[in-house]
Amino acid sequence: MSTMTNPGAHVTVGVDTHLETHVAVALDQVGRVLAQQSFPADPPGYRSLLRWSRALGHVHAFGIEGTGCYGAGLARAARQAGHRVIEVDRPDRRSRRARGKSDPVDAEAAARAVLAGTATGVPKNRDGDVESIRALRVARRGAVRIRIQVANQLHALVISAPEPLRENLRRLSTRDLVTTAAALRPGPALDPTAATKHAVKILARRHQDVDHDIAVLDDLLRQLVPRACPGLLELFGVGTDTAGALLVTAGDNPDRLHSDPAFANLCGVAPLPANSGKTTGRHRLNRGGDRQANAALYRIVLCRLRYDPVTRDYVERRTTEGLTKPEIIRCLKRYVAREVRHALLA
Numbered sequence: 001m002s003t004m005t006n007p008g009a010h011v012t013v014g015v016d017t018h019l020e021t022h023v024a025v026a027l028d029q030v031g032r033v034l035a036q037q038s039f040p041a042d043p044p045g046y047r048s049l050l051r052w053s054r055a056l057g058h059v060h061a062f063g064i065e066g067t068g069c070y071g072a073g074l075a076r077a078a079r080q081a082g083h084r085v086i087e088v089d090r091p092d093r094r095s096r097r098a099r100g101k102s103d104p105v106d107a108e109a110a111a112r113a114v115l116a117g118t119a120t121g122v123p124k125n126r127d128g129d130v131e132s133i134r135a136l137r138v139a140r141r142g143a144v145r146i147r148i149q150v151a152n153q154l155h156a157l158v159i160s161a162p163e164p165l166r167e168n169l170r171r172l173s174t175r176d177l178v179t180t181a182a183a184l185r186p187g188p189a190l191d192p193t194a195a196t197k198h199a200v201k202i203l204a205r206r207h208q209d210v211d212h213d214i215a216v217l218d219d220l221l222r223q224l225v226p227r228a229c230p231g232l233l234e235l236f237g238v239g240t241d242t243a244g245a246l247l248v249t250a251g252d253n254p255d256r257l258h259s260d261p262a263f264a265n266l267c268g269v270a271p272l273p274a275n276s277g278k279t280t281g282r283h284r285l286n287r288g289g290d291r292q293a294n295a296a297l298y299r300i301v302l303c304r305l306r307y308d309p310v311t312r313d314y315v316e317r318r319t320t321e322g323l324t325k326p327e328i329i330r331c332l333k334r335y336v337a338r339e340v341r342h343a344l345l346a
Contacts, residue, residue: 009034009057014088014111015049015064016103017041017071023103024049026056027111036104041070046077063088063114065106067123075123086114087121124251129228133221134248140217147210154181154203161200162193169200178204231343237303238340242296246340249293254344263341267293269333285330297333297340304332 010029015022022041026034034056039045053059061084067075075085088110113119125131151174158169158177169177181204186197218240225243226233232243249266250257257263264270268289304311311332318328 010060011053011057012060012111012115013049013053013062014107014109014114015062015071015074016106016110017064017066017069017074018103019070021045022049022071022074023107024053025104025107025111026053027108027115028057029060029115031112031115033108036107038103041073043073043077046074049074050078050081050083059083061086061114063110063119064123065090065110068126072126076126079125085123086119087123088113088119122253122256124256125253126251128252129224130247130250130252133224133228133244136217136220136224137244137248140214140221143210143213143217147207147214150203150207150210151178154178154200154207157196157200157203161196165193165196178207180204182208229344231346232340235300235336235339235343236308237300242299245292245296247344249290250341250344254341257341260338260341264334264337266290267297267333267337269294269297269330269337271330271334285326294333297336298329300336301329301332304336305329 011034012027012029013024014027015024018041020041021038022045023036023038025036028034035052037049037052039049039052053062062075062078063086064071064075064078065088066072067085067087075087078085091106091109110119126134154177155174158166160166161169169180172180181200184197184201184204186194186201188194221244222240225240225247228247229243232238232246233240238246246267250263257266261270266289268286268291270286270289272286301311305315314332315325315328318331319325323331
């Protein structure tokens with residue numbers, strides 16, 4: 001494609017991001033395509049893309065797909081260079097059926113979404129304590145999943161183990177089973193009993209290793225979370241794990257969430273009306289948003305339902321007004337989301 005250079009043009013750049021390459025399309029202020037180009041997805045490629053865009057005119061904004069994944073490096077480089085970066089959702093299936101699928105088409109769609117104002121989301125900065133928390137939480141979540149799998153495998157082996165090994169182990173709790181199995185001495189034989197001892201011992205030691213990894217990650221998170229937002233831990237029912245989940249959802253720049261409803265929508269606790277016919281004034285479950293943040297808010301509400309007198313009084317009052325328990329919990333999650341956002345911005 002020919003390149004149109006106009007130093008006076010206000011350039012909007014859309015970028016379709018991938019693992020190895022990024023495809024950029026530049027539009028002028030009236031939506032004409034100025035140029036398109038493919039760049040390597042590495043720091044030299046980011047610098048080339050920025051130089052290329054500046055050569056076309058005054059850069060108004062970058063619309064980048066996947067700022068939390070393949071586009072994270074480019075978004076960071078563009079922001080550090082002083083450019084405005086907008087997060088653009090990938091085209092939905094309906095628009096793809098109508099326009100087809102290619103990298104330049106997607107990049108142009110990203111640029112047009114920014115130019116039209118339909119894409120306005122500010123991406124997370126990913127350069128502070130919250131990004132560190134996110135990385136640690138990824139590792140912890142995987143470790144917890146492995147620990148559960150290992151515990152299930154351990155119990156399954158014990159259930160089908162030969163006697164008397166089965167009888168000696170089957171009534172133990174997971175913690176006691178891990179301790180006992182890790183200390184087994186299978187011996188050199190490879191009969192079913194000895195083989196099962198080998199297996200449960202290996203699984204038990206794997207469980208202990210993962211347990212140690214989780215403890216290390218928890219210790220690091222206990223240092224980082226208060227440093228990132230000390231006020232969040234002061235809220236009733238908020239611990240390190242729930243605070244970490246909410247911080248990751250908000251990002252290192254929580255001021256990008258311009259209002260309480262915006263944060264509630266991000267967490268999937270914005271009320272959705274469910275009115276039809278004679279049914280009015282009802283709201284249903286919001287299945288959108290960040291489900292980890294939603295789960296964190298739910299855990300906070302459960303804690304308050306049990307231990308907070310103010311919350312218990314609220315539940316009693318709303319119950320007399322005719323609300324069901326799920327509806328009351330949804331109201332409380334929305335209220336907690338407002339508290340959390342104010343703590344994040346404090």
